[in-house]
Amino acid sequence: MATFLQVAFDGLLNGLLYALVAAGLSLIWGVMDVINFAHGEFLMVAMYLSYWLGFIWKVDPLVSSVAGGAFVFILGALTYRLVISRTIGKSAMSALLATFGLSMLLKNVCLNRFSPNFRILQHTLLGGKTFNLAGIIIPLPQLVIGLVALALLYLIYLLVKKTRLGWAIQATAMDKEAAELMGINTERIYLLVFGLGGACVGIAGGLLPSYLAVHPEVGGLFSLIAFVCVAMGGFGSIPGALLASLLIGLVEAFAGFYIAPVFKYVAVFGLYLVVVMVRPRGLFGW
Amino acid sequence: MGKSFFGKCLLLVLAALLVVGTLSGVAVAEEKVIKIGTLFPLTGSVALAGQRCRAAVETAAEVINNAHPELKVPLAEKAGLLDGYKIVLIHADHQGKPDVAKSEAERLFDQEKVWTIIGCYNSACTKPASFVAELKQKVFMCGCSSSGALTERDFKYFFRMAPTDKTESLEFVEFIEYVNEKKNAGVKTVGLIYENTEFGKHAAEEGRMAAEAGGFKVVADVAFNPGATNLNSEVQTLKAANPDAVFGACLGGDYTLWVRTMKQMDWLPKVALNYCTGYQDPIITGQLGDDANYFMGGTGYAPEFAELMPAVAAVEEIYKAKTDPSVPFDSDSIQEAVALFIVAQAIEKSGSLDPTVVAETLYANEWESPLSMGGKVAFSPGGQNVKAMSMLTQLQGGEYKRIYPLDLADTEPVIPMVPWKDR
Structure with missing residues (x-):
């Protein structure tokens, strides 16, 4: 039983991390219908920022996550202003290809500047710390990331559902032209959404060096899983992304332990296929 | 003027290109x-x-x-x-x-x-x-x-x-037999963890064959996809089977994740032996700091071999x-x-x-x-260097210490590995 609970807990914590990475993507995809292929690289950039702040000035990732969020907010807003805004109104493929190009650019800039070295931040506040709860080992870095994910997703949910800004975001997502006729500055909404999407993944990236090595390829699988979470949860649905992420975390953990570790991603993508076939709009898609 | 002039110009350009091309060809040949x-x-x-x-x-x-x-x-x-x-x-x-x-x-x-x-x-x-x-x-x-x-x-x-992995696997088993006999290590079971690639699968296959031929029971066989976001299920599977020795084939960042996840789950085998992996990378082991210590592996060169x-x-x-x-x-x-x-x-x-x-x-x-x-x-048919040698080392205090074969060893191996809480 203890092993079962341990596996379940590991799965939930991983799911929450995926939710934090997927939240921003969900927001961008839901509102703008843009698939941000550079999402994983945004994560990687925030991880590097957190690593260098920790390495040079001994700033803990807990603090660096704020800087990561702010930095990637700006990166996201700039991406919108300089790249995405030029593709709005054109074929969906142009935005996709533009963000793909951006992802290659970011990855190769980091590869060139920082080399492919795996960089590990040592002596962080949370690094390597665990506590034992009735026989279940709970890793502190993952727990904190999970709690941050829950808090942040709740805040985004409140923002979208309970504030005037959120209503404007929803209106823009539903019908851009009608929203403009109602006096909503959709350009500013898009800018803000891209920035917010970046901030979410930036916070995740800022926290991750507590236990994960940083390197130019680190964002790849995270962004792939985030895409699956968003598509499974339903485009633009934050609760959907959360639920899908938790499901994916649990499926990954249970399949990995009870079937075979090598099958864990097979199970994840298999589940995704089933959900998309049964309910193409995803669990909570609008 | 007209066509004939441009025709002459074209001929001149082509002739110039031909001469330059020939000369450059000569230059390359002379190089x-x-x-x-x-x-x-x-x-x-x-x-x-x-x-x-x-x-x-x-x-x-x-x-x-x-x-x-x-x-x-x-x-x-x-x-x-x-x-x-x-x-x-x-x-x-x-x-x-x-x-x-x-x-x-x-x-x-x-x-x-x-x-x-x-x-x-x-x-x-x-x-x-x-x-x-x-x-x-x-x-x-x-x-x-x-x-x-x-x-x-x-x-x-x-x-x-x-x-090859075969040479290293045989050396791993020989070493375990040695520590069982001389140091009463009590190693009876073996676990395998490897990336699901040509290298990892072949290393694991050789490891399994060598272990079984040596009379050891293989109790865990854990393949994983390289570049995974976590190795929780993998380490959990090893921990549940609790093998005395683990043969590892984890490259680069996967090696650091493996070591750190074992620490997080507070589990270690008595002996962890690594193929040509992240273990051999001085940058990776340096960044792992004290966590890298007491792991072992085949090593073809380290500055300590000067x-x-x-x-x-x-x-x-x-x-x-x-x-x-x-x-x-x-x-x-x-x-x-x-x-x-x-x-x-x-x-x-x-x-x-x-x-x-x-x-x-x-x-x-x-x-x-x-x-x-x-x-x-020297090469045998098929192209293998028959003179290739590898030595078993153990990281102690951040240095690759030579532990086996005995005639080349400079340090006694620390077995079982020092538990995480005692480091």
Whole structure:
């Protein structure tokens, strides 16, 4: 039983991390219908920022996550202003290809500047710390990331559902032209959404060096899983992304332990296929 | 004017181009170069290792192309090969992907016209790339790819410097038998953790066969996808089976994640033995700090081996200038330098650039190799270096200590590994 609970807990914590990475993507995809292929690289950039702040000035990732969020907010807003805004109104493929190009650019800039070295931040506040709860080992870095994910997703949910800004975001997502006729500055909404999407993944990236090595390829699988979470949860649905992420975390953990570790991603993508076939709009898609 | 004028101009331009082209052709011919391709993962999850392998080949090329009488390695005394040929390296990146390795090998041979390829670090990439070379009857020099299957294909143009997973597996089992007998280690069961690639699967297969032949029960067989976001299920599976010894084949970042996840789950086997993996990477083990200690593995070279391989230090200085002054050769990169030194010696000895003649020469002779642990290189049919040696080391205080075979050991192994809470 203890092993079962341990596996379940590991799965939930991983799911929450995926939710934090997927939240921003969900927001961008839901509102703008843009698939941000550079999402994983945004994560990687925030991880590097957190690593260098920790390495040079001994700033803990807990603090660096704020800087990561702010930095990637700006990166996201700039991406919108300089790249995405030029593709709005054109074929969906142009935005996709533009963000793909951006992802290659970011990855190769980091590869060139920082080399492919795996960089590990040592002596962080949370690094390597665990506590034992009735026989279940709970890793502190993952727990904190999970709690941050829950808090942040709740805040985004409140923002979208309970504030005037959120209503404007929803209106823009539903019908851009009608929203403009109602006096909503959709350009500013898009800018803000891209920035917010970046901030979410930036916070995740800022926290991750507590236990994960940083390197130019680190964002790849995270962004792939985030895409699956968003598509499974339903485009633009934050609760959907959360639920899908938790499901994916649990499926990954249970399949990995009870079937075979090598099958864990097979199970994840298999589940995704089933959900998309049964309910193409995803669990909570609008 | 008109058409005739432009016609004359065109003729003049074409004639000029023809003359320039011919002259440049003469210049290239006079340059006397041997183009050698390198094919390593310069990007991707093991790019760091690939870039170091490339730097090692560049180091060997520099020693061969220029007179370095101060170095005690073959071909260092004179500049170039044969009667004045220089080696020119053409680098390619396979990104750790077998399909890219195959197409890059084809490009190197067909478009770049390289004479041989040195590579590919990842066994999964070496396999298709060397197949391309064999089809074209071109020599393929493999430094460190360790999958035993590579030299079981009866290829005529493929040569590998490093020991195979089979050699290492047998050495692991021999070592466990030794610690059971002399140190009462009580190792009865073995677990395997490996990346789900050509290299990992073959290493695990050899590990399983060697363990079972030695009378040990394999209680866990854990394959994982390289570059995973976490290795929780993998370590949880090992922990549930609780093997006394673990044979690991985890490269690069996966190695750090494996070690850190074991720490997080507060579990360690008595003995953790690693193939050619992140364990051998001094940067990775350095960054893991104290967590890296007490792990063990096969090691072809570490700076701590200086007294056994005295010629390496001076060559290593050239290598460091190309990479990072704080990063020495490692077990993998040094084998790639050896690959170039050996093929260059074969070209020099045969006096020919015919691949078949050079391949026959490679088989027919025993080669001096001060950069190899055994000091010699000789090939058996299939291209395996039968003189390849590896030594078991254990990281103690951040240093690779020699623990086995006993005649080369400088330190007693710490067994069982010190638990996480006592470090």
